[in-house]
Amino acid sequence: MKRLFVIIFIGFALLTFFDSCKKKGPETEPVQETVERVDEDVPKVDRPVLTEEELFQKRSLEEANKAGYLKKIYFDFDKYDIKDNMKPVLHRNADWLLKHGHVEILMEGHCDERGTFEYNMALGEKRAESALNYLVSLGIKPDRVKIISYGKTKPVMKGIDEESHYQNRRVEFVIIKK
Template structure:
């Protein structure tokens, strides 16, 4: 003979199964259309998201880089599902601490400029790598100029 407790447990289990079956029957399946995700082509990366460069020990946007930033802002406005990371970089001259601060100012100034062009502030993150990620390792002015930059990393939406 079943104990009263065992009978109660079986009754509860059967009720749960019935409820689950009823819930499943009432759920309508609808197909959800996947949102369009902006896919960035290599050509777009090369043409739109070019690094911008800075003068020695400076973090102001140079006039020759403003058209690049305008293209980036326009593209971001057309692709609202995309976010951006701006990396601030420096050449090897100066202390690590100083260059991290300068890289941060370069990334932040670049972000602010994009915001003035209409890009939402919450879509842009900044990070400073200081002198830690050089593009060029020679000890020449030409090489140092390449390293004084803001680099753009596109984070595509889902």
């Protein structure tokens, strides 16, 4: 039964073919009524839209750190516990780190000048350690994070006003591996 249908179909197709051949003859061609569009002959390839991850991978470590994906956190005078208003910053940093699973970071603890060199070395490390513990509590693996203390040797501001001191009591997040 199936074979019969196929034979009928082929026969029908052949008939239509011969029929179309018959129509060929000396007829005048009709004037083209539509306008053909002439377009650029260079292949048009758009700059691909990079995902955030691809964009990040393209940058050097230095550029990535300048871009500021990870935000600093600040501390109270003589203290190393994470302040409530700094927790959202750490949450954002943790989210970013979870999204970029290969990134390894160095957290630098810094102090203002109103502590001694010796005590500030320990205090700076305590601050970095607090930030480390908080990130770990948010699911960041501790082996992705290193900490270092600079005490008061690397202030960002030289002033002796409270704003300068505030800016200097910080933990900075530096990307060291992508």
